[in-house]
Amino acid sequence: MTTKTQPIAKADTSLLSIFAAAFLGIAIIFVTGFANSQTIHDSAHDVRHASGFPCH
Amino acid sequence: MFKKLLTSALFAGFGAGLIAALIQIVLVEPTIFEAELYETGQLVHFGAPQEGAVVEDTHVSHGVGDGHSHDHGSESNLKRQLYTASYEIAKSFGYALMLVAGFALAAERGVSVTARQGIIWGFAGFIAFNLAPAFGHAPELPGSLAAELSARQIWWALTVIASVLGLGLIGFGKNWVMWGLGIVLLALPHIIGAPHIAGYGGVAPPEMAGRFVALSLGAAAISWSILGLFAGFFWSRDP
Structure with missing residues (x-):
């Protein structure tokens, strides 16, 4: 019984880690490319233009 | 992990x-x-x-407003x-x-x-x-x-999501239904079309x-x- 539940639990934690990593990545891209704050916009301005993110 | x-x-x-x-x-x-x-x-x-063309980007903080310097x-x-x-x-x-x-x-x-x-x-x-x-x-x-910023951002984000899913289906799909769906997802943002304004006015x-x-x-x-x-x-x- 326990040997059967083990792989399922392991798969659950890896899926959680995968989603956590992907979410962190998406959050970083959002701040770099989309965040509206004037300071972030101004400092990320050239990267946004050069990367083809819509910018102002 | x-x-x-x-x-x-x-x-x-x-x-x-x-x-x-x-x-x-x-x-x-x-x-x-x-x-x-x-x-x-x-x-x-x-x-x-x-005449009449409006250029919206007027940030002064870009550092090019200091006189006529071309010094890069x-x-x-x-x-x-x-x-x-x-x-x-x-x-x-x-x-x-x-x-x-x-x-x-x-x-x-x-x-x-x-x-x-x-x-x-x-x-x-x-x-x-x-x-x-x-x-x-x-x-x-x-x-x-260009068109309004938020409209372009939404189109950009949806295009990226659709393209990631489309490429994933083509890369890992096992049959023609999945491959076909992948192609549709890749094409869909361009069939819908990005937001554009009429005419051109870049300087x-x-x-x-x-x-x-x-x-x-x-x-x-x-x-x-x-x-x-x-x-x-x-x-x-x-x-």
């Missing part, structure tokens, strides 16, 4: 980000600086601006290049996190990723995050006219805008390939 994801993304993102930053600063950013001379009116292209090595440009390097590395880390998350998802399905296969993943990232959005809406030089010469798009896409293709290589390398060697 999370530690492995984080460390391989950190190494790959930082390493590839440094190279990407160098490419941006040397190849792409000079065209942005040059375009801003047109944007601020210090240089005037003979065909522009037309000025202090403010250096500051901007440092900002660019920082954000390039951050962006690279963000992309790397998504890449290794994809590697891990593939590993769950029994597909292992090596450094060389990482290049293919990186190139898929280039298609989804750069080529597909640019196909519908070209990267913009400062001073170009920079068209040759410069064309060069900027080519440089931007070329730089992205190189940066993504290197990022994929590094991500695959660090992912596959970390036990």
Whole structure:
């Protein structure tokens, strides 16, 4: 019984880690490319233009 | 698992980000600086601006407002290049996190990723995050006219999501239904179409805008390939 539940639990934690990593990545891209704050916009301005993110 | 994801993304993102930053600063950013001379009116292209055309970007903090200086090595440009390097590395880390998350998802399905296969993943990232959005809406030089920002951002984000899913279905689908769905997802954003305004009103010469798009896409293709290589390398060697 326990040997059967083990792989399922392991798969659950890896899926959680995968989603956590992907979410962190998406959050970083959002701040770099989309965040509206004037300071972030101004400092990320050239990267946004050069990367083809819509910018102002 | 999370530690492995984080460390391989950190190494790959930082390493590839440094190279990407160098490419941006040397190849792409000079065209942005040059375009801003047109944007601020210090240089005037003979065909522009037309009367009534409104150029919206009037940030004074870009550091080109100090007289008639064409000095690209000025202090403010250096500051901007440092900002660019920082954000390039951050962006690279963000992309790397998504890449290794994809590697891990593939590993769950029994597909292992090596450094060389990482290049293919990186190139898929280039298609989804750069080529597909640019196909519908070209990267913009400062001073170009475009539709409302939020509409373009929504279209950009939906295009990236649809392209990632589409490429994933083509890469990992097992039958024609999934491959077909992948093609539909790749095409859908372009069938819907990106938000555009009627007419043109950019102040920079068209040759410069064309060069900027080519440089931007070329730089992205190189940066993504290197990022994929590094991500695959660090992912596959970390036990």
